[in-house]
Amino acid sequence: MSLVRFLPIPSDRMGIIWSLLTVQGAIVLEYGPAGTTHYSMGLYGGLGLRFQNRLFTTHMSEDDVVMGDVTRLEEAIIELDKSYAPKVIFVVASSVTAVIGTDIKGVCRYMQNEVKAKLVAFEQGGFRGDYSVGLAETYKLLVRNLPQKDAVQEAGVYNIIGASAWRYRMASDIWEVKSLLSEALDLRCNACLCCDTSVDELQAMGKAQVNIVLGNEGLAAAKYLEEKFGTPYVYAVPYGYSGTVSFLEQVGAAVGKAPEPMVLMRIKMKEKGMSMLSMFAMMGGSKPRQAAVKGDYDLVQGVGAFLEQAGISVTHKMCAHSLKAITEPVADVEAYAEEGEWLQEIRELRDTLLFADDVALTQADASNTKVLISAPFMNGVVATHMPFMGEKGADFLLEQIQGYYQK
Template identity: 95%
Template sequence: MQNEVKAKLVAFEQGGFRGDYSVGLAETYKLLVRNLPQKDATQEAGVYNIIGASAWRYRMASDIWEVKSLLGEALGLRCNACLCCDTSVDELQAMGKAQVNILLGNEGLAAAQYLEEKFGTPYVYAVPYGYSGTVSFLEQVGAAVGKASEPIVLMRIKMKEKGMSMLSMFAMMGGNKPRQAAVKGDYDLVQGVSTFLAQADITVTHKMCAHSLKAITEPAADVEAYAEEGEWLQEIRELRDKLLFADDVALTQADASNMKVLISAPFMNGVVATHLPFMGEKGADFLLEQIQGYYQK
């Protein structure tokens, strides 16, 4: 039908029920980067693309806003295309001009590898959760573009990380009560948030991935995916006195003794905020406030 329409047609072969949404996302990203970027694009210093920013994720628009703000402030970089949240065909066609591609989700890995092969564009796969994760993210992006981050930005974030030592005071106030958490969501979110919780001396007893691990290269052994919905529902219903980061369905099913934080999809109501991220410095601020509230509970 290509000769009969003005639009460019891209055949997608992942219909039906052959896989979960993470497989569909990965295939979509690959198809887009194989079909839309123009070959004659000239690389521009200071330009990047974001890959793996799925609109399915809760508050992804806020996370993108935070990532763009950080990269602008710390490294003076500018975003071209954001695959696939708030972007255009023109921006996708110009993806070849980026100096670096930034992955915010494992589903975009194959697409980033293809762009590296086609345009020679390096990619950084470092999802910035927590303070140390954000510093590492900025350092890796800086290394890819040959620039050092603004010292004042790194210092500000590192000072906040040092401030986490105050959590020990809250721990003493709670006596010997064990501090435990459970996290349910996409793989990168589960890993990133769990790492930040561990830095706050909270043991993550359940790392629950909301999709299959088929597309994950060497997934962490303690992250679990579930073949049947009833399996994770049973585990959620058995949780007691934990800090629970999860989706609306899981939070509804969890016992009232848990401190509940909505952090992933599915969610019942539409997302209003575009400035309240989970990633980056501001995201770590939010997560730390939830941790402090849990310690005081």
């Protein structure tokens, strides 16, 4: 990892743990020093995750590290199973156990006969990449280990894959997506990976009529479910009015149902109303119409496309993580190996509509119009009813564009 002045990009291990903490009925056990787990709790709390009696650590002594003794891990698994009776115990490697090569999968294999809870091992310890890699690995391991084989498909049921708790206002986006699918197609959500779901919902994933992928990291998991259960998937992230209409039409096609015409008409009417932006452009005088977006891959793609549809040139599409876990990334979305690279570009922006995280916004010049849209964020309270996706999300983005022209 290169030196950073502000906040380092979370590792794959962090992405795994914050995703697993959203699964109700399960416990996360990290095999490593207590300090490693304790240090990360502040981040999980900031994301609104509940980890009391959900996140545990075995701790490790120097002897455990040197001798490779896994007695603490074995005893912790048995104690948690007896004390809390979880349906699943996720055993996660820390950076220390990843370095010394502890066979966590092997331990879980022979300990499975000693406990009632299902044991699922995650051996990534923070060295395989950033959080996007961890998200992809989490989705894949969950769908390979938890869905029951005998699930019977039910009409009108869907799963969401790729909803990361790291995304700013992800709960708001999920609320909006569920509302739209209920209103336009009369569909209901079963499991949501990984944003407030449960072991029972994950076990019932096979009953879904369609899987909806809201993050590129979830594509591999969706493809696996298609192979195992024959469930089709739709990879479409509903940013902007036209993006939302396309999303509803694609999901409708997958379940063999046309979206409610009045819903589509309402959204399309708002899209036509974007022609009013020319008036705001004239009010802005000779101000250049340009924007920059920094955040997760799909957010940068979707918000950037909406801005361009509104007649704004997007000069920078800045991905906040590597593109290692992204399937076929587009050429105009750029990832940065060094913090200093994106900082320099942010600091050079002038009179730009900037959608980014709190760190980037604090470093941007005051002449820019700044909108918080991605993590990391510093505020303690995050709205659960103010999305960026869907119809309401497009309403919000449009308001920011209008405010930019009026500034």
